[in-house]
Amino acid sequence: MASSDSSASAPDLPSKPPEWTRGSSSGRQSTFQWAPYLFLLPTVSLLFLFSLYPMLYGVWMSLRTADVIRGTSRFVGLNNYLQLFHDPQFGQSVLNTGWYTLTVVPLIVAGSIAIAVFLRDSRPARLLARVGFYVPFVLSPVVVATSWKWLLNEDLGVINGFLKWAGLATIPWLSSDFSARVSVVVATAWNLVGFYMLMVLAGLSQISAELYEAARIEGATGWDRFWHITLPMLRPTILLVLILATVHATQAFETILLLTDGGPGGATRLVVQNMYQSAFGRLQPGYGVAQAVVLLPVILFVAWLQMRLFKQEGMI
Amino acid sequence: MRADKEKRKALGKVMHDFCAIAVCLVFLVPVLWAIFSAFQPPSYLFTFPPNFDPRKFSLSSFQAVFATGDVPRYALNSLIVATSSSLITVFASSMAGFALAKYRFLGRQFTFLLIISVLLVPLQVLMVPVFLVLKTLGWINNLIGIIIPPAATATGTFMMRQYIIGIPDELLEAARIDGASHWKIYRHVILPLSAPVIGAVGILSFTWRWNDYLWPLIVINNQQNFTLQLSLANLVGTNTVEWGTLLAYATLAMLPVLVVFLSFQRYFLKGSLSGSIKG
Structure with missing residues (x-):
C-alpha cells in the first residue's frame, strides 16, 4: 500500500513533545503532566473493570469448580481443561465452529467482492443500492433472527409456501442438520x-x-x-476482510442462538453457545470459562494479525 | 456510428443501474418480507400466493403487540440504555482520544495498543467473568448493568483519536497562552471542534446499544427492566404468540435504527471503515 514506505512521515505521531502543552511560562516542561492520565481514566477504568480483569479472573475461575449449593468454589487445577477432551458435546461444538468458519468466511469474502465490484461506479442508483446492502448490518440479532425464522418457517413460511404451491417437496430449513447449517451460514453472511x-x-x-x-x-x-488488475490490487483489503470475518465467525452466537438454539440436536451449536450453556444453563462457570480460555488465544492471535495489518496500512 | 456506440454504452449503464436496484431489493427480501407480513391481517398471513392488495392491509398485528406486555416500558428502557450509554461513550472516548492524540506521556503508545486490542476481545468470550463482576457490583437486574459495561469501545476511541490528531496544535497553544486549563481546552476547544466525529460516534453507539441482545440477556431477568430486544427475543422463543404480532414487534423494534441509519447513512458508511467491528 501507498503508506508502507512512508514511516518517516507517519501521520499520527509528532516526533517531539507538542509545543502547546508547555504553556506560557518557559521551564515548566519538566513538571509531570497529570492531564493525559486523567483524560484516559474513564476509558481505562472501564477497560480494566469489564475486559482486563474479567480476562484474568476468567483464567483463575477456569482452575476452580463451583459448588452451587453452598456458593463456594474450590481449586481443581487443570481438571476443567482435561474434562474438555472427554466432552463429546464440546468436541462437536469445536467442529461446528470449524465448518461454520470455513463456509461463512469464503461466502462473505466472495459476496463482498462481487457486490462491491457490481456497485463500483458512484452513480446515484448504485449509491442507493450500497445503502440497501448495508441495511442488514444495522439490524439487531433479534430482528435478523426473527425475519429469517419467518421466511424459513416450515409450515407457514413463504419459501415452503411457494414450493408447496408449485407442487414441490418442502424443505425442513431449520430442523434437519444439513439445511439448518446452510440456513445459519446464509443468514449470518447476509447480516454481515x-x-x-x-x-x-x-x-x-x-x-x-x-x-x-x-x-x-x-x-x-x-x-x-478483474483477474489481473482488480483482484491482485485488492490483496491487502481481502486479507483484512478475511481476518475480520474470521473474528466475526469465531464469536458468532446471538443470531444462531435465536435462529436454531443450536439445533437440531446440536448441529449448529458453536463453541460460544456451548460455553454459555455450561455456565448459565448447567451452572458450571469454571467449565464454561475453560472453553472461553481455549478460544481466547485464537481470538487474540487474530486480533494481533489485524493490528499488524493496520500498522502496515499506516492506520495506527 | 460513434454516437450509436455512445448511446449503447449509456443504455448499458442504465441497465446496470436497474439491475443493481433489483438485486438489492432481492437481497433485502428477508427483512422486507417481515415488514410486509406485519401489515397483513392475520387471516391472510399464511395464504399463498400472498395478498398484495393494499386495501386489505391492516394494523391489527401492531395493536396486538401492546397486549404482549408493557411494551412502552420496554421501549423507554431501550431508549434510556441507548442514550445514556452512548453519551458515556462520547465523553470517555473523546477524552481518551484527546489524551492519545495531543499529549506525549509515558506509556502512550502502550495504552493506545492496549485499549484497541483489549476492547476488541468480544463480550461473547468474556460473558461469564463479566457477569460475576456485575454480580459483585450489584448491577444484575439493573439497567446500569447494561449501560456502563459496553460504554468503552475501541471503535469510538480510535475514531476520536484519528479526528483530534487533525486539529492544529496552534489552536491549543493559543488557548494555553491565554491561561486555559487542560480541562477548559478539552471542553471549549476540542469538544466543539470535534462535533462531526462526536455525532458519528454518538449515532453509531446509539444503534449498537439499541440493538444489544447479549448484555440484557445475561444481566436482566425481571420483566420490568426488559429492553425491546430482550422482550421480543423471549416472545419468539415461546411459540404462543402469533407470527403477525412477532413481525409487527420486530418492525417496531427496528424502526428507530432504520430511521437513524437512513438519515445519517453517511456516518455509518464512513465510520464503520475506521477499522473495527461492532463495538
Missing part, C-alpha cells in the same frame, strides 16, 4: 456482508484508473481486468 462490501469498495477506490486504461488499450476484456 454489507459491512465488508464497504471495505472492499474502499479498497477499490485506491486502484488507479490508469491501470484499467492501459489494460483497455492492450485490449483486455472486463474479465481479464
Whole structure:
C-alpha cells in the first residue's frame, strides 16, 4: 500500500513533545503532566473493570469448580481443561465452529467482492443500492433472527409456501442438520456482508484508473481486468476482510442462538453457545470459562494479525 | 456510428443501474418480507400466493403487540440504555482520544495498543467473568448493568483519536497562552471542534446499544427492566404468540435504527471503515 514506505512521515505521531502543552511560562516542561492520565481514566477504568480483569479472573475461575449449593468454589487445577477432551458435546461444538468458519468466511469474502465490484461506479442508483446492502448490518440479532425464522418457517413460511404451491417437496430449513447449517451460514453472511462490501469498495477506490486504461488499450476484456488488475490490487483489503470475518465467525452466537438454539440436536451449536450453556444453563462457570480460555488465544492471535495489518496500512 | 456506440454504452449503464436496484431489493427480501407480513391481517398471513392488495392491509398485528406486555416500558428502557450509554461513550472516548492524540506521556503508545486490542476481545468470550463482576457490583437486574459495561469501545476511541490528531496544535497553544486549563481546552476547544466525529460516534453507539441482545440477556431477568430486544427475543422463543404480532414487534423494534441509519447513512458508511467491528 501507498503508506508502507512512508514511516518517516507517519501521520499520527509528532516526533517531539507538542509545543502547546508547555504553556506560557518557559521551564515548566519538566513538571509531570497529570492531564493525559486523567483524560484516559474513564476509558481505562472501564477497560480494566469489564475486559482486563474479567480476562484474568476468567483464567483463575477456569482452575476452580463451583459448588452451587453452598456458593463456594474450590481449586481443581487443570481438571476443567482435561474434562474438555472427554466432552463429546464440546468436541462437536469445536467442529461446528470449524465448518461454520470455513463456509461463512469464503461466502462473505466472495459476496463482498462481487457486490462491491457490481456497485463500483458512484452513480446515484448504485449509491442507493450500497445503502440497501448495508441495511442488514444495522439490524439487531433479534430482528435478523426473527425475519429469517419467518421466511424459513416450515409450515407457514413463504419459501415452503411457494414450493408447496408449485407442487414441490418442502424443505425442513431449520430442523434437519444439513439445511439448518446452510440456513445459519446464509443468514449470518447476509447480516454481515454489507459491512465488508464497504471495505472492499474502499479498497477499490485506491486502484488507479490508469491501470484499467492501459489494460483497455492492450485490449483486455472486463474479465481479464478483474483477474489481473482488480483482484491482485485488492490483496491487502481481502486479507483484512478475511481476518475480520474470521473474528466475526469465531464469536458468532446471538443470531444462531435465536435462529436454531443450536439445533437440531446440536448441529449448529458453536463453541460460544456451548460455553454459555455450561455456565448459565448447567451452572458450571469454571467449565464454561475453560472453553472461553481455549478460544481466547485464537481470538487474540487474530486480533494481533489485524493490528499488524493496520500498522502496515499506516492506520495506527 | 460513434454516437450509436455512445448511446449503447449509456443504455448499458442504465441497465446496470436497474439491475443493481433489483438485486438489492432481492437481497433485502428477508427483512422486507417481515415488514410486509406485519401489515397483513392475520387471516391472510399464511395464504399463498400472498395478498398484495393494499386495501386489505391492516394494523391489527401492531395493536396486538401492546397486549404482549408493557411494551412502552420496554421501549423507554431501550431508549434510556441507548442514550445514556452512548453519551458515556462520547465523553470517555473523546477524552481518551484527546489524551492519545495531543499529549506525549509515558506509556502512550502502550495504552493506545492496549485499549484497541483489549476492547476488541468480544463480550461473547468474556460473558461469564463479566457477569460475576456485575454480580459483585450489584448491577444484575439493573439497567446500569447494561449501560456502563459496553460504554468503552475501541471503535469510538480510535475514531476520536484519528479526528483530534487533525486539529492544529496552534489552536491549543493559543488557548494555553491565554491561561486555559487542560480541562477548559478539552471542553471549549476540542469538544466543539470535534462535533462531526462526536455525532458519528454518538449515532453509531446509539444503534449498537439499541440493538444489544447479549448484555440484557445475561444481566436482566425481571420483566420490568426488559429492553425491546430482550422482550421480543423471549416472545419468539415461546411459540404462543402469533407470527403477525412477532413481525409487527420486530418492525417496531427496528424502526428507530432504520430511521437513524437512513438519515445519517453517511456516518455509518464512513465510520464503520475506521477499522473495527461492532463495538
